[in-house]
Amino acid sequence: MPKLQVMELWNGRPGFACIFRYYRNQETQGWKPTLTLLSTWDLNPEPRVIEAWEKVAEKHGVPFQLVVDVSTLPPSSVFKCCGSMLHLLELKELILQPTSMCQI
Numbered sequence: 001m002p003k004l005q006v007m008e009l010w011n012g013r014p015g016f017a018c019i020f021r022y023y024r025n026q027e028t029q030g031w032k033p034t035l036t037l038l039s040t041w042d043l044n045p046e047p048r049v050i051e052a053w054e055k056v057a058e059k060h061g062v063p064f065q066l067v068v069d070v071s072t073l074p075p076s077s078v079f080k081c082c083g084s085m086l087h088l089l090e091l092k093e094l095i096l097q098p099t100s101m102c103q104i
Contacts, residue, residue: 004022004024005023005024006021006023006024006091008020008021010089016040016041017038017073017085018037018040018041019036019037019039019085019089020036020037021037021090022034023035023090024060032064032067033056033066034066034067034069035053035068036069037069037071038071039071039072040072040073040074040075041072043070043072045068045070050066053066054066073085073088
């Protein structure tokens with residue numbers, strides 16, 4: 001995955017939301033690789049998961065260590081449907097047109 005810049009896996013349903021994001025962007029981060037985990041529940045990635053993504057970051061040949069950001073999303077009452085979390089995605093424009101996004 002040497003050319004990978006952004007990968008997002010997400011899941012949402014009423015009351016729950018989770019985003020797993022690997023992000024590496026030259027303009028905003030100087031290619032600094034970041035692993036972000038956002039969830040409405042307490043989420044702690046296993047060390048082997050972090051190690052695997054550190055290897056991906058090493059393949060990019062940048063002198064930065066992988067940044068891991070694990071955060072809890074607001075209370076589950078905020079997420080009334082799966083579309084409630086789309087505004088949190090980096091790649092949201094690839095899922096919906098801007099007009100459709102405003103309607104959610």
